[in-house]
Structure formats: structure tokens, C-alpha cells
Amino acid sequence: MDIRLRVWRQAGPSDKGRMVTYDVKDISPDASFLEMLDVLNERLIVDGDEPIAFDHDCREGICGMCGMMINGVAHGPLKATTTCQLHMRHFNDGDTIDVEPWRAAAFPVVRDLVVDRSAFDSIIQAGGYITAPTGTAPDAHATPVPKVDADAAFEAATCIGCGACVAACPNGSAMLFTAAKVGHLGLLPQGQPERDSRVVGMVAAQDEAGFGGCTNAGECTTVCPKGIPLTLIGRLNSDYRKAATGRRG
Ligand code: SF4
Numbered sequence: 001m002d003i004r005l006r007v008w009r010q011a012g013p014s015d016k017g018r019m020v021t022y023d024v025k026d027i028s029p030d031a032s033f034l035e036m037l038d039v040l041n042e043r044l045i046v047d048g049d050e051p052i053a054f055d056h057d058c059r060e061g062i063c064g065m066c067g068m069m070i071n072g073v074a075h076g077p078l079k080a081t082t083t084c085q086l087h088m089r090h091f092n093d094g095d096t097i098d099v100e101p102w103r104a105a106a107f108p109v110v111r112d113l114v115v116d117r118s119a120f121d122s123i124i125q126a127g128g129y130i131t132a133p134t135g136t137a138p139d140a141h142a143t144p145v146p147k148v149d150a151d152a153a154f155e156a157a158t159c160i161g162c163g164a165c166v167a168a169c170p171n172g173s174a175m176l177f178t179a180a181k182v183g184h185l186g187l188l189p190q191g192q193p194e195r196d197s198r199v200v201g202m203v204a205a206q207d208e209a210g211f212g213g214c215t216n217a218g219e220c221t222t223v224c225p226k227g228i229p230l231t232l233i234g235r236l237n238s239d240y241r242k243a244a245t246g247r248r249g
């Protein structure tokens with residue numbers, strides 16, 4: 001496949017940045033999107049040019065490091081798919097593809113396609129944990145968890161923290177991410193002691209980090225590679241209301 005790429009190049013946080021056009025030739029349809037960028041980067045290095053900076057790690061859809069706007073869509077055109085799991089066969093020979101970093105106030109661009117997502121860390125630090133006694137691991141059946149709760153908690157726990165939900169949201173809101181983390185722990189017995197302080201703390205951290213408010217646009221769940229459902233945001237709102245008013249139960 002021959003592809004024309006228009007890629008956002010930005011030398012650093014204070015650089016203005018611009019789109020640069022590259023022609024990439026003879027790409028296998030079975031190459032992943034990141035492998036296609038690797039091929040381009042190898043050529044740029046051989047030519048003495050700066051390679052395109054982009055985040056990646058596992059390349060199997062589980063770490064949440066990769067992520068870029070591909071033709072204006074977070075993670076590209078394939079539903080429930082991370083950028084590293086997107087293959088070139090989903091494009092057409094001769095296509096022109098625009099590639100940009102996440103665009104969100106709380107995710108400043110570091111370089112090219114790399115953004116600083118440490119704002120997510122501040123939300124996790126505000127409550128994304130449980131307190132448990134140290135010592136040997138308890139027996140697996142020591143704390144019974146109803147199957148329906150275990151399944152719902154597992155679904156929430158599949159959030160990989162990629163940030164696509166923020167990039168897709170017209171308000172730059174992190175609500176789907178926060179709701180996944182609040183829901184994951186709040187659905188389990190082990191998460192009950194800190195349930196109220198967790199939701200209040202994580203929502204406050206989200207606001208402090210500069211994420212926008214949620215207006216139920218729903219764009220987040222559409223691009224989420226793990227299919228985190230909007231119902232978790234409803235659950236967060238309910239939890240938050242009960243925690244803030246002391247009316248749980
Ligand atoms: S909710 Fe989905 S889109 Fe948002 S960070 Fe988690 S996995 Fe990524």
C-alpha cells in the first residue's frame with residue numbers, strides 16, 4: 001500500500017507545531033498503524049531527519065500507552081481498537097491520513113504525537129486504591145463477591161487509561177476514565193471502606209487537573225477501545241451524590 005500521511009510535528013511544548021506531509025510506500029496491509037510509523041521513522045533516521053515521537057509499549061492493546069487522532073478520530077476508524085491493534089488493511093491504497101496528538105487542555109503536547117497524561121495519575125492518587133492489611137495473601141474465597149458484581153467490576157477494570165475518552169470529549173472531560181476507576185473498586189467489598197472519600201477525592205482531582213465537566217455527549221464511550229459504558233458515569237454521579245450528602249444506604 002502507498003499512503004500519504006499528514007503528521008503533526010511539534011519540537012516541544014512551546015513550539016507552535018504544524019502538519020508535515022510524508023509519502024510512505026510499499027506498506028503491508030497486515031502492518032499495524034504503529035509498524036507503518038516505524039517504517040517511516042526508519043527512513044527519516046536514514047535521511048538524517050528527526051523521527052516522529054509517539055508513545056507505545058505493549059503493542060497488544062493492554063497498556064494504554066499508544067493513542068493518536070487518526071483522521072480526527074481517537075484511535076482511528078475501527079471500533080473498540082487501540083492504535084497499536086489497528087492494521088493498515090482498514091485503509092485504502094492511496095489514502096491520505098491525518099495523524100495528530102490527543103487535543104485536550106489537561107494533556108499538553110510534549111513532542112509530536114506524545115502528550116503528558118500525568119493528570120490521570122493525579123486522579124488515581126486521589127483514590128484509586130484500597131487499604132488492606134499486609135501479610136500473606138488471603139484465601140481466594142475469603143471474601144465472597146456476587147458474580148454480577150465481579151463481572152461489572154471486571155468490565156470497569158478493563159480501562160487501560162489511554163485517554164481517548166478525554167480526547168474525544170468536546171469538553172475534554174475525564175469522566176469516563178474516573179467513572180471506570182471509581183466503579184471498579186466501588187463494586188467490590190474490598191472497596192467499600194473508602195467508597196465515599198474515593199469518589200469525592202477523585203472528582204475533585206479531576207477538576208483540579210483541568211479536565212472539563214461532563215455534559216453526557218457520549219463521544220467518550222464511542223471511541224473507548226475497551227467499551228467502557230456510560231452507565232458507569234451514572235453510577236459515579238449516584239455515588240458522588242450519596243457521598244457528598246452523607247445519604248448512602
Ligand atoms: S475509559 Fe476507555 S478511552 Fe478512557 S482511558 Fe479508559 S480505556 Fe481509554
Ligand code: FES
Nearest residue numbers: 059063064066084
Ligand atoms: S501500545 Fe499498549 S495499548 Fe497500544
